[in-house]
Amino acid sequence: MSSINTNYAAIAALQSLRSVNSDLQAANTRISSGLRIQTAADNAAYWSIATTMRSDKSAVSVVRDVLDVGMSVVDVAYEAMSQTTWVLSDIRAKLVTATEAGVDKSKIQDEISQLAASTQSIAASASFNGVNFLDTDIHDLYEAMPADRSAKLPSSFIRNAGGSVMVGMTLFDQINTSLFNKEGDGMLQGDPRSPKTIGGIRPYGDPYTPDIINDYLSYYTLPGLPAISHENLPFTVISGTEAPTPISFGAGDKISFDLTIDGDNLAQGLAAPLHPGITATDITIDSAMVSSLGGAIHNATEMAQMLNAAFAAKGIGSLVYASPVWHDPLNAPPYPDPVRYTISTTEQSLLNGSQVQISNFSSTVAAGSLTNLNTYGSLGSSFTLNFTPFKIYRDVSIDFTFGINSEATETHTIDRNTVNTILGTTDGWINTADDMATILNALITRPNTIIEANGSSILVRSDPLDDRLNGGRTQIGFTNMTVNVEPIPMNGVMDIDIEKYPDSVNSFLYSVDAMLARVTNGTAALGVLKNRLEKQSAFAETLLDNLSSGIGRLVDANMEEESSRLTALQTQQQLAIQSLSIANGTPQALLSLFA
Structure with missing residues (x-):
């Protein structure tokens, strides 16, 4: 009976030692890894949350890195735009000097040409990681949809309530910064959107510089004269x-x-x-x-x-x-x-x-x-418009009023939708005098007004069967004409040539002022984007810290507790070994009594 009890004691001591060794091994693992939950078996719920958060942390880390790249792209573009502003200011100053009597315009033009060339160099070099906001290659820049001409910059990591994950993108419309575009239309290349004479309804203010400046009168009226x-x-x-x-x-x-x-x-x-x-x-x-x-x-x-x-x-x-x-x-x-x-x-x-x-x-x-x-007397209730083809761009809107003989005027708008709806087209082009007459007839509803194409001209008049006036009491015309995108520079910075066009200094000044205003606005737009990306990057950094902290709270081991537990388990291990040693030594002591 005594022998059986001794065996039970040894077995109990061995089991205790095994348990202590297992706990000791787990404690050592937690201390060495720093984690209290390493596998799903440790705590399935916490392990699942921690695993998802680690994935999010990795994604946010990538987004932060991409944001840093995007910020570098914007920084380069911002500095280049700022420098371009200074160069245009210098060109403007040279043009102002050229207005003074007796100056040598050829020497001033040499300086202007060098400054203009520097804007091309600045734009071409404003590239980071192959991305350039200033020197672009966008097909039909002003007609392209904003999404098609916009640069896409990752700005955020988003996990919605359903658990799906997406990367938030910031779109930046490059029409705000394109100084030189491969097909043209960049801010320093001249703006093609001017409707010019609007099919003949507004005349040139300065007939000698129609391609340099959109100098058009806001009215075109023809008064009659007495006999x-x-x-x-x-x-x-x-x-x-x-x-x-x-x-x-x-x-x-x-x-x-x-x-x-x-x-x-x-x-x-x-x-x-x-x-x-x-x-x-x-x-x-x-x-x-x-x-x-x-x-x-x-x-x-x-x-x-x-x-x-x-x-x-x-x-x-x-x-x-x-x-x-x-x-x-x-x-x-x-x-x-x-x-x-x-x-x-x-x-x-x-x-x-x-x-x-x-x-x-x-x-x-x-x-x-x-x-x-x-x-x-000469009639002022009939006149002829000299038609020239023009295009209404997507964002262009033309307003005007029309009247005859001091009667109440009508106000009308021509935009892309108006043109396409009336002509049944999609491109906004008004190609012929017949097209223009069709549009004017659709808009002008004044009774007994006759508008008809005659070759490349358009006759606009009151119906003589209804309007019997003659002479100085008659007048017909278009007034209050405005184009929403004007003033616009119709020539580019490389087209400035005061030596070839010495009488057009003021026209070139007008264009440079318009370019300068656009570049300033573009620089401001980049500044806004720069500020947004910096805030997004700072938030991503904070989010990384918070994710790390959250993961730690879920799975990290408490090293003080684990250290104390390890010490206690080591003591228990020593006691278990001693107990096993005593249990194993007891039968030998009993046998010595019978020797």
Whole structure:
């Protein structure tokens, strides 16, 4: 019985030793690895969370590294844009100098050419890791969708509520920074989006520089003019100057004629009945009237005086008047022409027409050019547009008003959608006068307005069957024309040449100012992106620290506790060994008693 108890003691001691050794091995593993949960068997839930967080940490670490690369790309672009701003400022200063009298424009152009070339060098060298925001290769830059012309920069790591993972991307539209594009259209290459004359509805402000600057008038109106007859006294030319020959009146001499005012113009296409106008008969200038002038009419001023007196005598002085032609020379007082004068309707007859007609003319003296005549006022309710093809770009919008004869105006907009909808196209092009007439007819709803193409021109007018006005009371036109993207530089920095175009310095200044404004805005856009990426990078760094801390809280071993536990287990191991040794030694002691 004693032997059996001894064996049980040995077995118990051995089992205790094995348990202590197992715990001791686990404690050593935790201390050596620093982890209290190494496998799913240790704690399936915590191990799963920790494994996912380690994967996230690895992804965030990669995103942070990519952010650093993106920040470097932006930093290079930002510094290059800032430098370009200074170069453009220098070019602007040179152009301002070129406006001074007496400067050598050829030498200034040499400096400008060098500065312009440096902008190309700056753009070409603004590359990091093969990425260049300033020197681009984007097809149809202004027509490309923003997503297609944008650089994509990783900016964040996202795990949504469903557990799926994605990398957040920041899009940066390179139209904000493209200084030179392979196909053109870069900020320093000239902007192609100007609609120019808008198919003829706005004229050039400066016809000599249409390709240098978008210098167009914001209005294009055609006013009518009253009926005016241009006449002259008899004259001789002395040393290149016209000298009037006095018209002397003897007894019985006279000039007489009938005068019709403001009759309708048959050639205008008016519907019948036509109004014949107001007629005064036997208007006369005779020797009695001229006696106040010494018996002769000596110049155009005196002729106008006599005619106005004759008109007043017939009761039409408020409807028609004569006047010498006036000259207004530079830096000298105005003066009347001694030979030339006009007869004009005042258009105060309350009739629609504008007419001056002299009939039944007779004269016993040399009256100069005065004779039978019939002249009508010029219409301002009809004009012709000289069409040139143009394209409405995706982001371009044109606003204008249209009116006839001081009637209420209409306001209209032409944009890409308008053009494509009306013409059934997709590219925004208005290629022919027929296309332009179609668009104007679709927009302008004023009753009895006729808009029709005629070859490469467009006739815009009121319907004469409805509009019977003539002369100075008529006017047609487009006003308040604006293009939302203007002002834009139509020439590039490499096109500046004040030596070849010395009179275009101000035009080049205009373009450089527009370029400078764009580059400044682009630099600001890069600054905003730079600031955002820096914040994202700082957040990624913080997120890495938080992930590391979170993983540690889940699986890291408490080294103080593990160290204490190891010491305790080592003591237990020694005691277990001693117990086993005692248990194993007991049978030997019993056997010695029987020896």
